[in-house]
Amino acid sequence: MQDKLLDVLNNTLKGVGLDAVETLNANADLSDDLQIDSITFAELIVNIDEAFGCNINAEGQVNTVGGILKQLEKQIPNNK
């Protein structure tokens, strides 16, 4: 699951000319640390929801990588 999330994140970042990240840092803030603007933020959430068949913001907006991982663990059976 983490590898897949990393792929989704990096594909989104590359689409706007940002450098890919090598590993996921659970404490990383999507805006402050990954320099993601509001539009890219929206696209990332859409991309994650589509890739995993989930609703990442089901319990409120997530702003960190850790928040995304936590929601994926909750919503994805067997953490696939």
Add this chain to the structure above:
Amino acid sequence: MPQMAVEALSENWLLKELGNLHWEMICNGLHTKSFDLKNDTGNRLYATFVRIRIRCAGSLKTFRENDQADLHGNINRFGNSMYFSEMLFDAKHTGIKAELVTTFSIRDAVDNTRLAKSEPDIAANEVEKLPKLPVFGNEYRLVKKGVMKELPYEGLVFPVQDDFVFETEYTLNPYYDLNGVNLLYFAAYPIINDVCEARFFNMQKKQRWEQSYYTGSKDVMYFANCNIDDTIIYQLNYCDFIQNENILISSTLRRKSDGEIIARIFSVKIKEF
């Protein structure tokens, strides 16, 4: 008369009307009233304008006192936080096409430079979803990131650059430039731009710029807000003549406190004299 300014349709009035309709369409789609729009933790949400582009059939001067006009539009969303609208301000003899995109923010009570992204906590959303990010949104982030150096629009190309040929400061007028929650009002950005732009062009020509050249198109990309005690720095990055002696202009607004860009503005001014 309130809808007019300098013998033309008031751009300030127009932007407010466009913003109102955009927000109304969002609230209708979410079945909520504006003041009831909150996030999951009960914080009131504010519309944050990302980009607005208007394109006149001629210029704002083609509108006349007592013209009858109709404003209508449609709205779509990308995800739950980004809303894209297209509108037409339609008078029989002329019109204006407008495109807007907004997100939602919650305010820091003290610092307007720290607006946090958020999205509404709603049970049902009837605004139709877009399958992918529109070009209108993608261009914004590419310009913001500095990846896009030339912005194309209807056969024209606006340079996106930080070099400037003219710079001036603008002192905020809190009674006019700020909204009810002390944020720099979205409609104030292009007016501040035009006030400062006029300073440059009035140095060049004998005729008043404001009464000679009128907005044909204007594209405002909003990057940040500012605090009431800040000063705005206007930079004229590029200007050049295009067909019929009209003028293409790229400009930037920055916060003086930290030099951060708060907007990039791309205009075509039409010669009307």
